[in-house]
Amino acid sequence: MPSPALRLPPHHLLACPKCGANSDTGLAAAEQRCTVCGSEFFDLAGMPCWFAVGKLQKTYWDSLLGLVMNAAAVNTTLGAEQLDTLDLLPSVRACIERDIAANQTITQALLDLLTQAGLIAAVHPGFAQ
Numbered sequence: 579m580p581s582p583a584l585r586l587p588p589h590h591l592l593a594c595p596k597c598g599a600n601s602d603t604g605l606a607a608a609e610q611r612c613t614v615c616g617s618e619f620f621d622l623a624g625m626p627c628w629f630a631v632g633k634l635q636k637t638y639w640d641s642l643l644g645l646v647m648n649a650a651a652v653n654t655t656l657g658a659e660q661l662d663t664l665d666l667l668p669s670v671r672a673c674i675e676r677d678i679a680a681n682q683t684i685t686q687a688l689l690d691l692l693t694q695a696g697l698i699a700a701v702h703p704g705f706a707q
């Protein structure tokens with residue numbers, strides 16, 4: 579899917595969040611970078627995400643999404659193990675099966691939404707714990 583167009587406010591209202599440069603002094607808003615301090619920024623679904631830490635913010639968000647996906651996979655595995663190993667009442671078994679299905683549905687919806695916006699579910703080593 580092509581990236582949506584970047585939606586920026588009027589350039590005279592913008593400044594680099596790290597050094598304060600504006601479009602007259604080195605902020606290249608349409609290119610999402612600052613030529614003064616070297617910061618590079620990003621957008622999600624065309625919405626500018628300009629932080630003083632630059633693209634590191636996206637790496638952090640990618641990592642959070644990755645951690646959520648990893649935790650969801652663990653939860654699914656634990657639920658399946660309960661179904662396989664425990665002698666369960668039919669009503670309890672049905673409840674666990676519904677929980678597993680609901681968690682998978684919610685997790686997939688979250689992943690679809692955020693990946694369409696531009697995040698990647700990938701845990702960066704610096705944010706791995």
Ligand SMILES: [Zn+2]
Pocket residue numbers: 594595596597598599612613614615616617
């Ligand atoms: Zn700057």
